[in-house]
Amino acid sequence: MDYFRAHVLICGGTGCTSSHSPKIQQEFADQLEKNNISKEVKIVTTGCFGLCAQGPIVVVYPEGAMYTMVRVEDVKEIVEEHLVKGRLVRRLMAGDTEAEDTSKSLENVGFFKNQVRIALRNCGTINPENIDEYIAYDGYKALQMALTEMKPEDVIAEIKKSGLRGRGGAGFPTGLKWELTAKAEGDDKIIACNADEGDPGAFMDRSVLEGDPHSLIEAMIIAGYAIGANQGYIYVRAEYPIAVKRLNIAIEQAKDYGLLGKNILGTDFSFSLELRLGAGAFVCGEETALITSIEGKRGEPKPKPPFPAVRGLWQKPTLLNNVETYANIPIILTKGADWFTTIGSEKSKGTKVFAVGGKINNTGLVEVPIGTTLREVVYDIGGGIPNGKKFKAAQTGGPSGGCIPASLIDTPIDYETLKEIGSMMGSGGLIIMDEDNCMVDIAKFFLEFTVEESCGKCPPCRIGTKRMLEILERITGGKGEMEDIEKLEILSKNIISSALCGLGQSAPQPVLSTLRYFKDEYIAHVKDKKCPAGVCKSMMRYVIQADLCKSCGICAKNCPVGAITGEKKVPYVIDQDKCIKCGVCMEKCPFKAIFKNV
Amino acid sequence: MSSNCCACVDEKERKLQEIIEKYKNINGALIPVLHEAQDVYGYLPMSVQKKISEKMNIPLSEIYGVVTFYTQFSLKPKGKYKVSTCMGTACYVKGSNLILDKLKEKLGISVGDCSEDGRFSLEACRCIGACGLAPVIMINDDVYGKLSPDDIDKILDKYKDL
Numbered sequence: 042m043d044y045f046r047a048h049v050l051i052c053g054g055t056g057c058t059s060s061h062s063p064k065i066q067q068e069f070a071d072q073l074e075k076n077n078i079s080k081e082v083k084i085v086t087t088g089c090f091g092l093c094a095q096g097p098i099v100v101v102y103p104e105g106a107m108y109t110m111v112r113v114e115d116v117k118e119i120v121e122e123h124l125v126k127g128r129l130v131r132r133l134m135a136g137d138t139e140a141e142d143t144s145k146s147l148e149n150v151g152f153f154k155n156q157v158r159i160a161l162r163n164c165g166t167i168n169p170e171n172i173d174e175y176i177a178y179d180g181y182k183a184l185q186m187a188l189t190e191m192k193p194e195d196v197i198a199e200i201k202k203s204g205l206r207g208r209g210g211a212g213f214p215t216g217l218k219w220e221l222t223a224k225a226e227g228d229d230k231i232i233a234c235n236a237d238e239g240d241p242g243a244f245m246d247r248s249v250l251e252g253d254p255h256s257l258i259e260a261m262i263i264a265g266y267a268i269g270a271n272q273g274y275i276y277v278r279a280e281y282p283i284a285v286k287r288l289n290i291a292i293e294q295a296k297d298y299g300l301l302g303k304n305i306l307g308t309d310f311s312f313s314l315e316l317r318l319g320a321g322a323f324v325c326g327e328e329t330a331l332i333t334s335i336e337g338k339r340g341e342p343k344p345k346p347p348f349p350a351v352r353g354l355w356q357k358p359t360l361l362n363n364v365e366t367y368a369n370i371p372i373i374l375t376k377g378a379d380w381f382t383t384i385g386s387e388k389s390k391g392t393k394v395f396a397v398g399g400k401i402n403n404t405g406l407v408e409v410p411i412g413t414t415l416r417e418v419v420y421d422i423g424g425g426i427p428n429g430k431k432f433k434a435a436q437t438g439g440p441s442g443g444c445i446p447a448s449l450i451d452t453p454i455d456y457e458t459l460k461e462i463g464s465m466m467g468s469g470g471l472i473i474m475d476e477d478n479c480m481v482d483i484a485k486f487f488l489e490f491t492v493e494e495s496c497g498k499c500p501p502c503r504i505g506t507k508r509m510l511e512i513l514e515r516i517t518g519g520k521g522e523m524e525d526i527e528k529l530e531i532l533s534k535n536i537i538s539s540a541l542c543g544l545g546q547s548a549p550q551p552v553l554s555t556l557r558y559f560k561d562e563y564i565a566h567v568k569d570k571k572c573p574a575g576v577c578k579s580m581m582r583y584v585i586q587a588d589l590c591k592s593c594g595i596c597a598k599n600c601p602v603g604a605i606t607g608e609k610k611v612p613y614v615i616d617q618d619k620c621i622k623c624g625v626c627m628e629k630c631p632f633k634a635i636f637k638n639v
Numbered sequence: 640m641s642s643n644c645c646a647c648v649d650e651k652e653r654k655l656q657e658i659i660e661k662y663k664n665i666n667g668a669l670i671p672v673l674h675e676a677q678d679v680y681g682y683l684p685m686s687v688q689k690k691i692s693e694k695m696n697i698p699l700s701e702i703y704g705v706v707t708f709y710t711q712f713s714l715k716p717k718g719k720y721k722v723s724t725c726m727g728t729a730c731y732v733k734g735s736n737l738i739l740d741k742l743k744e745k746l747g748i749s750v751g752d753c754s755e756d757g758r759f760s761l762e763a764c765r766c767i768g769a770c771g772l773a774p775v776i777m778i779n780d781d782v783y784g785k786l787s788p789d790d791i792d793k794i795l796d797k798y799k800d801l
Contacts, residue, residue: 055767055768055769055782056769056771056772056784058782059769059772059775059781059783059784060784093769093770093771093772094771094772096771238768239765239766240766241726241728241731241765241766242727242728242729242766242770243766243768243770244766244768244769244770247768279674279711280765280766280767281768317667317670317671318670318671318674319709319711320673320674320709320710320711320712321709321765322708322710323765334670335667336666337666337668337669337670338669338701339705339708340708340709355666396770398728398729398732398770398771398773399728399729399732399773400732400733404729404770404771404773405771436728439728470728470729472729472732474732483732486728486731490765
């Protein structure tokens with residue numbers, strides 16, 4: 042076996058790939074060659090490290106030095122200084138002020154030191170396209186334990202004992218789901234994985250699929266053994282081309298190693314796995330809709346019961362979990378349920394991965410023990426809000442969730458606590474908003490999403506959400522009345538109680554939660570016809586301050602609709618009826634004489 | 640019609656036949672077949688749906704129902720360069736609507752349409768999972784992140800040739 046004195050890990054996740062990490066990898070190869078050290082240093086393409094905002098990311102071992110925002114031009118310096126002379130290139134290392142003088146290795150960077158990585162354990166560490174690297178990190182050890190040392194019921198008992206709950210949003214106990222499917226009548230059962238991550242602003246599952254596809258495959262084989270199924274399906278988004286590619290590679294490698302197919306590891310157990318591509322429908326994240334979609338039909342949900350555990354794909358009992366849930370399974374078996382229960386809160390064990398985005402410094406993926414407070418995530422790990430702005434709210438659960446206001450920032454993040462405050466855990470999107478975001482506009486944004494994604498099968502969702510959106514459009518358009526707010530509340534209650542599936546039942550949540558914590562903003566829109574955050578265009582006015590105007594005419598020249606008039610030595614004026622609020626005049630004014638009035 | 644063009648139609652039809660053959664014995668094959676047919680034709684016009692209907696023995700109404708249900712399938716042709724603006728939450732709170740406005744203005748088309756010369760088509764998509772780089776757009780397979788409306792001109796310039 043070849044021995045390498047150093048390893049260069051380059052992130053090949055979607056974020057860093059779009060920041061041109063493939064070009065950087067090529068440059069490393071060229072530079073190593075030039076310095077005659079390509080036989081001593083190995084380049085590894087890994088999955089996502091999580092710190093997407095600082096990408097592209099390069100980590101050099103054995104030091105564990107993390108270089109961020111690496112440009113092609115920087116590669117030469119890293120190779121010549123670090124890899125040839127052994128001197129770290131400090132100017133490119135992760136900017137963490139607290140750890141300024143320490144070694145600044147990966148573990149010491151603030152973003153990572155407060156995290157507990159279980160589901161993401163291999164992301165950013167191994168090459169996802171190489172099964173041997175996965176195996177070297179205890180990969181497929183859990184499968185071997187399950188098949189050779191445990192009975193199916195022992196596996197289920199261990200998962201139950203671990204207290205693992207579904208990471209797709211609702212938090213149903215995973216072990217119980219496995220047990221129900223195992224006990225369901227019928228010999229022919231199916232394992233399915235929901236990898237149709239539809240929540241806009243969430244990309245945890247993408248990261249696991251791209252960075253550690255074998256952990257999902259291993260878990261699905263174990264699940265098949267535990268409940269007595271020989272066929273599995275992964276329903277993955279077509280919008281994730283890198284994930285699809287790596288899953289296909291991983292499935293082929295597992296087949297070659299005898300880990301998929303007939304008589305796995307020489308036992309009587311056989312299992313095969315197929316990929317199915319989604320086609321862009323948010324409702325297919327709902328389990329019955331996902332199943333209908335795999336069957337090749339319009340992905341419309343069905344009433345429950347019967348639950349998929351009893352009658353699912355092709356009328357067979359079906360076990361459906363999401364990617365992150367499965368990613369926890371192998372490590373629970375190898376390290377034991379007792380170890381797993383030491384992490385997390387009283388009611389929910391283990392960790393949760395969050396896709397932290399929006400107005401926060403360290404956007405990216407964060408994995409923390411359940412029960413960690415929002416404050417720790419936003420400030421200790423996320424590095425706070427950029428540009429000195431104030432934290433206003435965090436949105437969790439996507440279109441089914443709600444907003445957590447600044448006053449509740451010390452709430453521990455847990456399935457129950459989030460529900461109590463009118464939000465939900467959801468699949469893990471965590472969008473941070475600052476004072477420049479209008480909460481009525483955000484509610485409208487989510488309603489637009491639901492209206493578009495409603496499958497149209499049940500009227501409460503199809504018609505009700507549309508009516509809610511119309512009301513929100515009135516309010517943000519400056520034509521709202523106080524009774525509109527009341528109507529929103531009534532409609533919300535009716536939709537929640539009468540819609541067919543989870544999508545409809547949760548669709549009013551973004552409105553209800555913003556009404557609960559930011560009602561004054563709704564009232565400002567309705568009564569004062571003002572948008573306090575200055576987002577809603579219809580209520581915005583651009584005005585030229587007469588004493589600052591030098592009558593240069595640049596604004597009038599640039600105005601696309603001819604709304605600005607004036608002449609020499611007389612301050613220019615904007616005709617508010619003609620103005621389309623594009624803001625070009627304010628941008629172009631050399632004397633900063635134009636202001637946005639909110 | 641020139642013989643040249645006929646050959647190209649035949650070529651596509653042959654590929655379609657191969658795709659349908661490949662999925663013959665697979666349950667729930669319609670969606671994978673539609674995905675691959677769209678790769679061949681660029682979109683799924685009625686004529687292609689009719690062929691699939693005949694060859695797979697699935698009612699045309701059902702196929703049309705599936706095609707119009709999922710956003711990935713398109714009844715209209717796409718441009719050579721498909722511009723998708725991410726309108727996911729992370730991008731939205733960072734001003735992706737301003738990026739979309741700029742693209743509409745620059746390309747002179749609205750969402751879902753294709754420019755007259757067939758060069759660009761414009762989409763608003765839900766989330767491409769590059770939230771760390773918000774706001775982002777995708778042109779075919781290239782992702783551009785951390786954008787401001789001013790960056791759009793320079794990016795579109797790269798796609799000048801038809």
